[in-house]
Amino acid sequence: MPQTTIYSESFNIRASEVDNDSDITIAAICELFQEVAGNHALQLNFDITDLHKQGLTWVLHRMDIQVKSFPKWRQKVTIETWPAAGDGLRAYRNYRILDEDQNELVVCLSYWMIINLKTRRPTRMTEEILNTRFSDRDHTLPIKSSKISKLTNVDASKRIVVRKSDLDMNQHVNNARYMEWLIEALPASYNQKPTGVDIVFLRESIYGDTLTSSVQQQEKHTLHTLVNQKDEIVAQAEFYY
Numbered sequence: 508m509p510q511t512t513i514y515s516e517s518f519n520i521r522a523s524e525v526d527n528d529s530d531i532t533i534a535a536i537c538e539l540f541q542e543v544a545g546n547h548a549l550q551l552n553f554d555i556t557d558l559h560k561q562g563l564t565w566v567l568h569r570m571d572i573q574v575k576s577f578p579k580w581r582q583k584v585t586i587e588t589w590p591a592a593g594d595g596l597r598a599y600r601n602y603r604i605l606d607e608d609q610n611e612l613v614v615c616l617s618y619w620m621i622i623n624l625k626t627r628r629p630t631r632m633t634e635e636i637l638n639t640r641f642s643d644r645d646h647t648l649p650i651k652s653s654k655i656s657k658l659t660n661v662d663a664s665k666r667i668v669v670r671k672s673d674l675d676m677n678q679h680v681n682n683a684r685y686m687e688w689l690i691e692a693l694p695a696s697y698n699q700k701p702t703g704v705d706i707v708f709l710r711e712s713i714y715g716d717t718l719t720s721s722v723q724q725q726e727k728h729t730l731h732t733l734v735n736q737k738d739e740i741v742a743q744a745e746f747y748y
Contacts, residue, residue, distance in 0.1 A: 513589045514547035520582050530577035537683040540602050543586045553636045562624050567682050569618035571648050572704045576612045595631050601647045614647035655743040658730050664721040665692045669712050679711040685742045689731040692720040703747035710741045
C-alpha cells in the first residue's frame with residue numbers, strides 16, 4: 508500500500524498546449540489532469556489497465572474547473588492530485604496546478620464512475636478500491652449535485668464528425684475532445700477566456716458519430732451542449748467569465 512494518496516508531477520507547458528496568446532487551453536488542462544490521474548492510479552493499483560483485466564474501466568462523469576491564472580507557454584508547473592472516497596458508485600479526484608512559487612493557478616474537482624466494459628453500465632467499485640486509504644485532505648471545490656441548465660435558445664452551432672484520432676483507450680471520445688468541441692460553437696469574435704468550467708459527460712461517442720455543438724451566450728456565462736445523431740445529449744457545460 509502506498510504511503511500517501513497525494514501525488515504530484517511537474518510539466519513544462521508545450522507549444523501544442525497553448526492558444527494564440529500563449530496561454531494553456533482548457534482542453535490541454537484536461538489532458539494534463541488525465542495524465543496525472545492515470546499515473547497516480549497506477550501507483551494505487553487501480554489503473555485503467557488493472558480494471559480492464561476485470562472487464563471494468565474508469566469513466567469521467569463531471570469536471571468542475573476554476574482558473575485563477577492561465578499557465579503560459581514554457582512555464583513550469585506542478586500538478587497535485589488526490590482521490591477521495593465517494594458513495595460506492597462515484598469517486599472524486601482533486602487537482603491543483605501550482606507555479607514554481609507554489610501559487611495556485613487552477614483547481615478542479617472531478618467525478619468518476621466505473622463501468623462494465625460489456626454492458627457499458629455503471630457498477631459498484633471493487634473492494635480493492637473501496638479499501639484504499641484515501642486522502643482526508645479537503646476538496647478543492649464544493650461537491651455539486653445541481654444539474655447544468657439546458658439551453659433555451661441556440662445562438663450558434665457547429666457539426667462535428669468523430670474521427671479515429673478522437674478515441675481513447677476505452678474506444679470512445681476522449682474528454683478533452685468534448686471540451687474542444689463545446690468551445691468550437693462560439694463565434695470567432697468571442698475571445699473571452701473562462702474563469703470557470705463545469706462540464707458533465709452523459710454519454711459515450713464512438714467513431715463515425717455525428718455531433719452538434721450548440722451554445723447560448725449570456726452576460727457572464729455561456730451554456731453549451733453536444734447532441735448526437737440520435738438527438739441524445741452527450742455532454743453539457745457552463746463556462747463562466
